Amino acid sequence: MRQLKKAYLEITNLCNLRCTFCPGTRRTAGFLAPEDFQTLAARIRPHTEYLYLHLMGEPLLHPQLEDILYRAEGLGFKVMITTNGTLLSQREKLLCVSPAVEKVSISLHSFEGNGGKDLEAYLEHCIHFAGRASAAGKKCALRLWNLDGADTQGTNRQNGVILDRLELAFPQSWKVGRRGTTLAPNIFLEWGERFDWPDLSASEENRPSFCYGLRDQVGVLWDGTVVPCCLDHEGDIPLGNLYRQTLEEILDTPRARSIYNGFSQGQAREALCRRCGFARRF
Numbered sequence: 477m478r479q480l481k482k483a484y485l486e487i488t489n490l491c492n493l494r495c496t497f498c499p500g501t502r503r504t505a506g507f508l509a510p511e512d513f514q515t516l517a518a519r520i521r522p523h524t525e526y527l528y529l530h531l532m533g534e535p536l537l538h539p540q541l542e543d544i545l546y547r548a549e550g551l552g553f554k555v556m557i558t559t560n561g562t563l564l565s566q567r568e569k570l571l572c573v574s575p576a577v578e579k580v581s582i583s584l585h586s587f588e589g590n591g592g593k594d595l596e597a598y599l600e601h602c603i604h605f606a607g608r609a610s611a612a613g614k615k616c617a618l619r620l621w622n623l624d625g626a627d628t629q630g631t632n633r634q635n636g637v638i639l640d641r642l643e644l645a646f647p648q649s650w651k652v653g654r655r656g657t658t659l660a661p662n663i664f665l666e667w668g669e670r671f672d673w674p675d676l677s678a679s680e681e682n683r684p685s686f687c688y689g690l691r692d693q694v695g696v697l698w699d700g701t702v703v704p705c706c707l708d709h710e711g712d713i714p715l716g717n718l719y720r721q722t723l724e725e726i727l728d729t730p731r732a733r734s735i736y737n738g739f740s741q742g743q744a745r746e747a748l749c750r751r752c753g754f755a756r757r758f
């Protein structure tokens with residue numbers, strides 16, 4: 477049985493924001509029913525215990541999130557939530573009491589991506605949640621995935637304001653690590669560079685490639701389509717459907733094996749992968 481570090485299971489592809497950096501999706505919009513979540517998640521569980529509840533979409537929008545978390549707990553998953561943060565006040569209690577929830581990552585850069593007007597109120601809301609989550613034993617990451625190399629200061633002017641506010645909220649000495657900064661127990665600041673989402677209409681790159689898609693992760697869209705990674709937002713690399721096949725069978729298809737073996741040899745076999753800004757990180 478192939479082991480993966482994590483799987484992304486999209487519980488909805490709907491979002492309440494429209495960030496400038498997010499490509500969105502043209503797929504049919506909808507929510508994964510809790511019974512269907514149970515079916516798909518049970519097929520993922522033998523391969524990993526870490527489950528992310530998004531691929532596209534805002535997971536806190538799901539009206540039956542409580543039922544989904546309950547089922548995830550029953551299956552023994554450690555659930556990771558990535559959210560734009562705007563719905564945290566409505567979901568705070570659920571996220572803090574659910575034994576399945578291990579970590580909540582808040583994309584603070586979504587504020588900038590929407591031209592938001594009241595940064596102070598938004599930060600207050602997110603910082604309050606981080607404190608409550610930490611007290612409940614959950615990890616909480618505050619993400620700023622909006623770095624632009626040397627141009628960071630010019631393009632992300634709000635980062636300075638955000639850092640000042642975080643220093644006010646978490647005044648203890650911060651511990652800087654390789655993957656982020658610990659602001660307080662269980663509360664982290666995670667930096668990341670902007671990247672171009674894979675896009676079939678972008679120009680193809682001809683250079684050696686490596687990616688962890690299918691090596692440490694897999695994605696499942698809300699209709700059960702399995703894709704190699706969390707960035708295949710249109711399902712351009714459909715490897716199979718988890719309602720009709722096991723994940724083991726899907727990972728063993730010629731197309732999935734070709735992707736895996738290609739990356740082992742520094743080759744991106746899929747057209748989408750040759751047009752993927754994220755893979756440039758490796």
Ligand code: SF4
Pocket residue numbers: 674687688689690704705706707708744746748749750752753754755
């Ligand atoms: S190269 Fe990009 S599109 Fe291809 S599997 Fe990796 S992250 Fe996904």
